Amino acid sequence: MESWRKHPLVFWVFALPGTFWLFVFFLAPLAFIWLMSLGEKRGIVDIDITWTLANYARAFEPVYVKIIWKSVWISALVTLLCLLIAYPVAFAIAFARPRWKPWMLLGVILPFWINMLVRTYALIAVFRTRGYVNFGLEWLYNALWLDKLFGPFEPFTLLYNNFAVVAGIVYVYMPFMVLPLYASIEKLDRSYLEASLDLGASQARTFWKVTWPLTMPGVVSGIILVFIPALGSFLIPDLLGGTNAQMIGNVIARQFKSANDWPFGAALSFLLMYATFGALAIRALMAGRKSSMEV
Amino acid sequence: MSKTAPIVSIENVTKRFGSVVAVDDANIEIREGEFFALLGPSGCGKTTLLRMIAGLEEPTEGRILIDGKDMAGIAPNRRPVNMVFQSYAVFPHMTVAENVAYGLKVTGEPKARIEEKVREGLDLVQLSQFADRKPDQLSGGQRQRVALARALVKHPRVLLLDEPLSALDAKLREAMQLELANLQARIGITFVIVTHDQDEALSMADRIAVMRDGRVEQIDTPGGLYETPKTRFVADFIGKINLLEGQVMGADETGLAVQTADLGRITIPHEGPASGAVQLAVRPEKIAISRQPLQRDITLRGKVTDWAYYGDISHMYVETPRGLRLSVIFANATRAAVDAFDIGDEVHLGWNSADMIVLD
């Protein structure tokens, strides 16, 4: 690696396009939003930057706090569920025969490449009143002759509620948690596990005392990779949640579309961003403390 | 040393990985209290065999008995053996003391007892002052001792060591060779080590099994392997060797009469069939070299073609008029010996027929 001063022309030629794009078409818009969050509406289109914190204050009103809190809760629940499902899957892939590994990984990642809209839409047919889950349950219900005992099958309301949103986000983001977990488990030196067994520990004990602590960096990465996008979810609560299960993303979107209160939407956006950076900072701190783990 | 039932008994053990045969019909008996070595080049199956004793692999055929009990289907955590891994596998997220205590915690012993045993273990390997350090703060040699202590506090019937010295530098290796041998003699546990380094095996072990391509070539004491190798591979693998061909002409109570191309007719004190082709060998240090004719059973003349100086010994290559190349090693016992010979010199070689080895 050389200092930029050695070939300044080359350096600038390569540096300029990306830097330009980043500053003008990413940071500038964010700056706009940031300014706007400190502004007020004047009429339908105009906005005055009055350096007021009123928009942020409004975010702390009960109705909004409720939604923010619910979004956090849903995201945390989603992250936990993803972890519970993704860990065994990542574990199985990491210990699978080398021939199968790339295929299994591809199999888990492929759904993630498919458009989120399509995947969310697919769930509608699964969860609606006359959808596959209810059909399946109804069939089972009748097959077990429960309709003779308890009357006809009452379909479950699986759509347009919190359940659908949680299930939808888990469905869409679970594959994304598999990758960092897999990377971490794959790197684990097998002789640690063998040593643990050799010393008399059971498989369960080996997992909790050796595997789990040593794959923690992957777990933390996975949690961050799922929690942050889940928190900012907009499409899934929109399509699957109906009016009952709104998340912070929906509120933000509404400010910019129908409610037309851009300053408030901007403030909420920035709160979401601060939360994101907060989570990343925590992760960086944890990574710093745990760097001695890599022996 | 108990001479009754062996502590580890490997019976007709074969291990296949797909179409690859890693271990081929191995039969080994390891006696209690001995320091046993599995020696061989890379890929000869010695590590696989060790892992099968530990329970980390299951034999495809045959069985392994420890203390007379068949270990088939018994998981590694239920076997009375412990292993020191090649990479040491010291848990990076635990302190030294926690590492050593790990194997004791599973038995549900009271905390005080565990702490006491940990202290004893650390004393044994001289790591007491490092008890609260993390592994990344230790050197390779220190980590190895943690792995040793960790395994020894469990008082296993057999301690298995996989290439224990390969990751250490030369000076440390020598020190550890002695230390391990002393440790074993002191605590009396049966040690089984795997190594590709013959010096290690020869200096530390009571008995050695030499392996090649999955098969056990010879099991013997170090002296036995060196002085009476049974096969050409063993003769060549351990130390240096000179090889010769010959035809057996007859056999009587004085030994075998062998006709060779280079040495003429010689008599070797050895029991064997009275006819057939035979391969002979002689160790380079058994050959005397001089400018004057020598008084030995077998003598030759030749010219020095090459020599290498190693400080304490010199290694000479001598070629006979018939084209036979022999390597000769002699100690530079006095300073004068260093300059005794030059390339091109005419020399006399000689050795006793008792030092002649007959290979199968």
Place this chain on the structure above:
Amino acid sequence: MTQQAREVFWLTRIMRIRSGPLEYSRRLWLRLVVAATFLLLYAPIITLMVFSFNNSRRNVVWRGFTWKYYEKAWNNDGLFEAFTNSLTIAFVSTLLSTIIGAMVAVMLWRFRFPGKAAYEGLMALPIVVPEICMGVAMMVFFARIGWPADLPWPLNLSAITIAHIAFSFPFVAIVVRARLAGFNRELEEASHDLGASEWQTFWNVVFPYMKPGLIGGALLAFTLSLDDFVITFFTSGPNTVTFPVKVYSMVRFSVTPEVNAASTVLVLITVVMTAIAMRFNKPQDSA
């Protein structure tokens, strides 16, 4: 052999087919979990694709095979236009993102400069910032600077394309940079030693090595662009409809096989792209 010994012998032979202590992938419960996960992951998508051939408007129960909804989708002008728009955006975005991303990657790989750590952090922002924040930010930006709204095609897609490039090129940079990390610097030095200039060295030695990274990055950028919903949603206008947005409005109306058909096409494109990406990744390992 005694009867007992024979029994033990056969018992151990049967038990011999057990797996080693670390062969976790052979454990039954783990296999069930993985199988169930894959099943649940793919079932909704597969059924969606299957039901795109369903001869039923309300698409609840299977009523026979038909291509007619694909025809309908094909003939749906709005949908078709939206599809063309999305492809155009994806192509332009891919082209520019790859170039810009590659340049950033080379610059970061090669040079030291003050503030590099901070710069790398900034480069990571488009990846880290929640999509909705970026979406509304772009929307506000274009509105405030008065981006013209009545440009002819394809320039009317420029706002969307610019936004796509903004969030794609950092991804390309990461992919290319990962590829460059494996480059043996001595090749560069050998080239100089043999008399080649900076530019020649770059073009003849470094660039060919980079190619698999460029292709991987380009495919990534393409997929990101085609699949994006949130940012496209906010930067689209009434006369710049893109495929995901169009499908979204159709979905809000009702669940019809036409939407299934459109979705199936999108899925197929993704699968094909992934297959191509894999083809290109295989020979790379021998570099």
